[in-house]
Amino acid sequence: MTTSTGAGSTTPITTRPWAALLALCVGFFMILVDMTIVAVAQPAIQSDLDTDVNGIVWVTSAYLLTYAVPLLITGRLGDRFGPKNVYQVGLVVFTAASVWCGFAGSIGELVAARGLQGIGAALITPQTMALITRIFPAEKRGAAMGVWGTVAGVATLVGPLLGGILTDGLGWEWIFFVNLPVGIIGLVLAATLVPDVETHRHHFDWIGVVLSAVGLSALVFGIQDGEKYNWNGWIWSLIIGGLAVMGLFVFWQSRIRTEPLVPLSLFKDRNFTLSNIGIASMGFAISGLMLPTMLFLQLVGGMSPTESAVMMVPMAVLTGVLAPIVGRILDRVHPRTIIASALLLNAIAIGTLAMVTHPDTPVWVLIIPMALMGIASSGIWAPLAATATRNLPWHQAGAGAGVYNTTRMIGSVLGSAAIGALMQTRLAAELPGVSTTGHHEGGTQLPEMVRDGFASAMGQSLYLGAGVLLVGVVAALFFTAPKRSAAPGAPGGPAGGAPVATDEGLSAEAGAPTATGEGVRTAN
Known part of the structure; x- marks a missing residue:
């Protein structure tokens, strides 16, 4: 396995890319499990820590906000100090924070x-x-991303189930303590199996980091706490000010000449731009799905955390089973067909769940939209990432990955803030004068007199995510067919099939034979 380091030069990376992938999957798995495991425990956390809906939403929003903003620079940190080293530091920080x-x-x-x-x-x-992107040759990246997608599906399945079992058996605290052994194992595997790769110096745009952090934080706080402060003048000042600062951030990125956090040239590629719109809509919808669904299942349906987690099994299983199949056909089917159809199906599924969110709805009826979401998700995560990153040069891998993941997380954090605000608004309308502060144990139903109103508020909140997904559907309709890339071992191309890095993206050298294919697949 080699990668291009310059014109006509190559540097060996690793002879054991699959072992390295195993180590990387541990950290990826832990992050995904943590996101889903917390969703199941939120009603128990709300009760134990005696907080209201706004407080419990901040448990998610704080994580998403501090996840989203640093992504603009952590990709560059990996390019500068080595992705293996930064990955290991991240494991230590994440594990310690979990404790x-x-x-x-x-x-x-x-x-x-x-x-x-x-x-x-x-x-x-x-x-x-x-x-x-750097340790696998081009012809093996599809298979690697098939494994990646399967890990995502398994994590989506394990997270809620493990969260339910731990919350019921040991208490919500253990959904975080469980990360300690996983983090230690991941750290050992990364140290022994993940190779060191070439690094290069970067200019770090700290002004851009500050602008993005201030702008996004103001937006999130203003949206999420608007209902709490009756949408008064200073809340609107925060929202408008946040938008203005984000506009200033974009302007700054267009003016800076030494490695901006967001290379706006990336957006010259139509598919990269549209993929970012699509993944933002998906992040928004998924972030706005879990809390109202779990609150409904546990507080209206009377389910325990484990029982409510079992409701998510069809979605996770179908995603895990279908993701590798979609990965194999992605090379032969236009991305517009797969992604637009999947986003539309997901919007329909969430809308259907919103319609059947009533106290007397049978369990089997609730499972149907959950299963449809699983089918839809298999055609969204990896295909969107593959379409976004198809033409990125390897030396922009860190920046491109950072921009794409930041877009996803911005969608998620805005979705979390918006769903929190909408839930509070609808609860105030459906149950005027009733406090949302939790004094119940996870799995214990609300009093019968408030169940109808609470269920109605949760269902109305779900429509928001379904509507935002339609924006992603429209964007996906404008995808273009994937471009051609250099065939493995083509003259002028790097050995081992690694794509050629040029200022224009991943392209074939003049006169080299070409092969069709989607190229790099990256999963969320």
């Missing part, structure tokens, strides 16, 4: 610990994507 989460004695402390967890996740994520 802090488990010991948190108040909602404020838990929110702070979750914020530190997000920083660890931001250090891990772009390194995994960049390393897969």
